[in-house]
Amino acid sequence: MKKYSISSIVTEAFRDNLGWEKAWAKPKPKKEYEVIIVGGGGHGLATAYYLAKNYDVTDIAVIEKGWIGGGNTGRNTTIIRSNYLQESSIGIYEKSRFLYETLSQDLNYNIMFSPRGVLMLCQTEHELRAMKRTSHANRINGVDTKMVTPDEVKEIVPIINIDGPRFPVLGALWQPRGGTARHDAVAWGYARKCSDYGIDIIEQCEVVGVKKKREKIVGVETSKGQIKAKKVCFVAAGHSSVLSELAGFRLPIESVALQALVSEPIKPIIDCVVMANTVHGYLSQSDKGELVIGGGADGYNNYSQRGSFLHIEETVRALVETFPVISRLRQLRQWGGIVDMTGDRSPIISKTPVEGLFINCGWGTGGFKAIPGSGWATAELIYNEEPGNLAAPFSMDRFSEGRLIDESAAAAVAH
Amino acid sequence: MLYLFCPICRRDCDETELSCGGQAHLIRRDHTSSDKDFYRYLYERKNDKGIIFERWRHVYGCGKWFHTARCTITNQVFGSYSAKDALPPKSLLAKIRSSRVDFKGWIK
Numbered sequence: 001m002k003k004y005s006i007s008s009i010v011t012e013a014f015r016d017n018l019g020w021e022k023a024w025a026k027p028k029p030k031k032e033y034e035v036i037i038v039g040g041g042g043h044g045l046a047t048a049y050y051l052a053k054n055y056d057v058t059d060i061a062v063i064e065k066g067w068i069g070g071g072n073t074g075r076n077t078t079i080i081r082s083n084y085l086q087e088s089s090i091g092i093y094e095k096s097r098f099l100y101e102t103l104s105q106d107l108n109y110n111i112m113f114s115p116r117g118v119l120m121l122c123q124t125e126h127e128l129r130a131m132k133r134t135s136h137a138n139r140i141n142g143v144d145t146k147m148v149t150p151d152e153v154k155e156i157v158p159i160i161n162i163d164g165p166r167f168p169v170l171g172a173l174w175q176p177r178g179g180t181a182r183h184d185a186v187a188w189g190y191a192r193k194c195s196d197y198g199i200d201i202i203e204q205c206e207v208v209g210v211k212k213k214r215e216k217i218v219g220v221e222t223s224k225g226q227i228k229a230k231k232v233c234f235v236a237a238g239h240s241s242v243l244s245e246l247a248g249f250r251l252p253i254e255s256v257a258l259q260a261l262v263s264e265p266i267k268p269i270i271d272c273v274v275m276a277n278t279v280h281g282y283l284s285q286s287d288k289g290e291l292v293i294g295g296g297a298d299g300y301n302n303y304s305q306r307g308s309f310l311h312i313e314e315t316v317r318a319l320v321e322t323f324p325v326i327s328r329l330r331q332l333r334q335w336g337g338i339v340d341m342t343g344d345r346s347p348i349i350s351k352t353p354v355e356g357l358f359i360n361c362g363w364g365t366g367g368f369k370a371i372p373g374s375g376w377a378t379a380e381l382i383y384n385e386e387p388g389n390l391a392a393p394f395s396m397d398r399f400s401e402g403r404l405i406d407e408s409a410a411a412a413v414a415h
Numbered sequence: 416m417l418y419l420f421c422p423i424c425r426r427d428c429d430e431t432e433l434s435c436g437g438q439a440h441l442i443r444r445d446h447t448s449s450d451k452d453f454y455r456y457l458y459e460r461k462n463d464k465g466i467i468f469e470r471w472r473h474v475y476g477c478g479k480w481f482h483t484a485r486c487t488i489t490n491q492v493f494g495s496y497s498a499k500d501a502l503p504p505k506s507l508l509a510k511i512r513s514s515r516v517d518f519k520g521w522i523k
């Protein structure tokens with residue numbers, strides 16, 4: 001792999017950009033691998049990458065039904081933060097945010113990480129109290145957040161309306177080290193580096209069956225034929241239940257469509273991420289100038305990848321009240337993705353009833369921010385066949401054992 | 416916007432009038448059941464990609480529960496039936512089968 005650098009840009013500029021290589025190879029699947037990762041989104045690619053980087057395992061295939069960057073990694077609102085309440089959540093999300101800081105250098109791929117700050121508004125007394133509790137939990141666990149006053153909120157975001165009338169801003173939880181990153185670049189960067197390690201990224205290849213021998217995994221049946229493997233890991237977000245059904249067990253997961261939208265591009269008006277849980281909307285501005293707006297999840301299970309109009313109206317109504325200046329903007333695009341919701345809104349990184357089969361799912365409405373940390377923890381689980389400190393609290397048996405990780409702040413806004 | 420038929424009010428309702436109660440025909444468990452069974456009742460879901468049977472409540476109407484059959488890929492609704500039915504009615508299963516040849520029927 002040729003390194004991306006200032007000199008490579010200059011060199012290519014002098015030869016009509018004809019020397020750039022394909023970022024990752026498109027190999028045919030081999031008959032057998034040591035590890036198969038089912039799902040080539042951010043989490044799957046990060047898992048493969050950290051298996052190679054941290055454990056020298058490179059005999060890996062990443063199998064993707066669609067194309068790299070076409071799933072939820074390219075459908076989210078690109079927010080990165082770690083201001084969670086529970087210790088185990090803080091562990092994995094803070095690890096993730098920390099890895100994001102140097103991910104561009106690590107991958108030699110500009111993921112445009114922009115620690116522009118994340119502001120979570122408190123618009124009721126109860127929310128203010130809950131956020132104070134979160135800020136104390138953050139401080140105890142070494143996450144850099146603090147409570148700010150309404151006047152400070154106005155200073156950070158001049159376009160905000162803090163006076164209500166229905167929901168005046170009473171304060172906010174401010175994480176200055178949170179921010180955004182270019183989401184598809186994260187997938188592309190991991191894919192390029194994985195390919196460089198010799199990991200096979202197999203696109204347009206759907207898993208249609210799971211091969212087991214006496215409750216032990218031996219491989220997967222795909223649309224490109226049978227592939228054997230000693231270990232398999234499902235990292236398929238909204239479609240995890242479909243895969244687990246093939247493997248013969250059910251998950252504590254329900255899939256719903258979550259949607260987002262962007263406005264037409266305008267000049268810079270907001271330089272941080274603002275989340276308003278009470279009125280249900282969140283907003284940031286992309287480098288292209290579009291306002292990136294996160295909408296609500298559908299209230300019923302579906303795999304439609306569309307989202308509903310009524311939720312757009314709900315979200316936009318709330319944001320217009322909070323940011324009156326955006327009221328005349330037009331919507332440019334809207335899209336949906338299928339997210340996997342667990343009962344406690346925390347993820348699952350776990351062994352499964354099938355030996356040699358692992359699963360990483362349940363990130364629900366907030367998986368993008370967790371990509372590096374989740375990959376790191378899942379790689380550890382696959383290599384050791386036992387979870388490390390990061391993954392241990394997120395095992396699947398926490399539901400029957402009653403040790404839920406009740407995460408009120410799992411998503412930007414409650415879904 | 417989903418439009419579902421409320422069998423109590425005998426009219427179509429907007430999604431905004433309703434609230435979804437998740438998978439229908441779950442086997443309810445109480446404190447005397449095993450941990451595994453209780454977990455299954457509380458958390459484990461079929462979460463099918465295809466035809467599902469689910470519970471809805473007409474919250475901004477009669478306030479009563481009812482059942483529906485819906486496809487989770489296309490959101491096509493096949494019909495509603497009473498909350499008292501322990502299993503989907505045969506006529507509804509036949510209706511689904513007539514438009515979906517690969518429909519396997521109701522699976523526990």
